[in-house]
Amino acid sequence: MSGHSKWSTIKHKKGALDAKRGVLFTKLAREITVAARSGASGDPSMNPRLRLAIDKARQNNMPMDNIDRAIKKGTGEGSEGVNFEETTYEGYGPGGAALLVQALTDNRNRTASEVRTAFSRGGGNLGELGSVSWQFEQKAVVLIDQIAPELAENIELEAIDAGVDDVSFDNGSLELVSQPNFLEKIMRIVKDNGIEPSSATLSMMPINLASLDSQLARQTLRLIDKLEDLDDIQNVYTNADFPEEALESYTNDTH
Numbered sequence: 001m002s003g004h005s006k007w008s009t010i011k012h013k014k015g016a017l018d019a020k021r022g023v024l025f026t027k028l029a030r031e032i033t034v035a036a037r038s039g040a041s042g043d044p045s046m047n048p049r050l051r052l053a054i055d056k057a058r059q060n061n062m063p064m065d066n067i068d069r070a071i072k073k074g075t076g077e078g079s080e081g082v083n084f085e086e087t088t089y090e091g092y093g094p095g096g097a098a099l100l101v102q103a104l105t106d107n108r109n110r111t112a113s114e115v116r117t118a119f120s121r122g123g124g125n126l127g128e129l130g131s132v133s134w135q136f137e138q139k140a141v142v143l144i145d146q147i148a149p150e151l152a153e154n155i156e157l158e159a160i161d162a163g164v165d166d167v168s169f170d171n172g173s174l175e176l177v178s179q180p181n182f183l184e185k186i187m188r189i190v191k192d193n194g195i196e197p198s199s200a201t202l203s204m205m206p207i208n209l210a211s212l213d214s215q216l217a218r219q220t221l222r223l224i225d226k227l228e229d230l231d232d233i234q235n236v237y238t239n240a241d242f243p244e245e246a247l248e249s250y251t252n253d254t255h
Helices: 003-021 023-038 048-059 064-075 108-121 149-162 180-192 214-228 244-254
Strands: 085-092 098-105 136-144 166-170 173-178 199-206 233-238
Touching (some): 023 048, 023 064, 098 108, 149 166, 180 199, 199 233, 214 233, 214 244
Antiparallel strands (some): 136 199
16 A cells, blocks of 8 residues: 555544544534635535535534534525635655645634744744645545455456546555546445445645655654644645554554
8 A cells, every 4th residue: 555545544544533522523614614605506516515525524424513504604694704715835844755734714824823833843844835736636535444355356446447546455445546527436436336435535645755764754743743733724735655663653642
């Protein structure tokens, strides 16, 4: 399994921990609100970004009342007048791996200050806009946990025939990666096989991976953790190729 695939699995597991802390629901609601507003529609059948945001919320067991409230805020029906802006920060971790940080904020100055502090205290460096984004490309990523090898093989073959870019299977987890416009096609393949995906997202995938030793990998993981714990941060992507032992110790620590 590739370095990014391993990190995708870790991020999915971390999301479950975030949900228990209430962190994830806040971020999911914010994404739904912005998706409803930017797509000029609260109808997910007419707004692909909103549909994806709602699917992600449901995958993480977000209550429908919360989802409906977030949609109404985005379409102007809600009572709260907060206006979130999308912004991206770029920088490097302690070992030089690229970090791409996506935020939704109602106060750019506050968010920039918090991100700058996190990078500084985490041993990283905040860069200029465009300094690392060229090292990533947007992809559709579908992850399935606890799937039998035989069924995984069937889905892999169908996905490859459909034009999926990459598939990987490891320790019972299947990851399918394709161009963004293939997301719905992948979802149909998975669901036609009687499976509900663990996650389905549009993700920024690294074009090339940067190798890190175990110590620098753990420092980078801690920095990513600090960034993701900020209320305004929606996603953090990296091109770090984390050693297996660093990922294992990281998951043990977070559990």
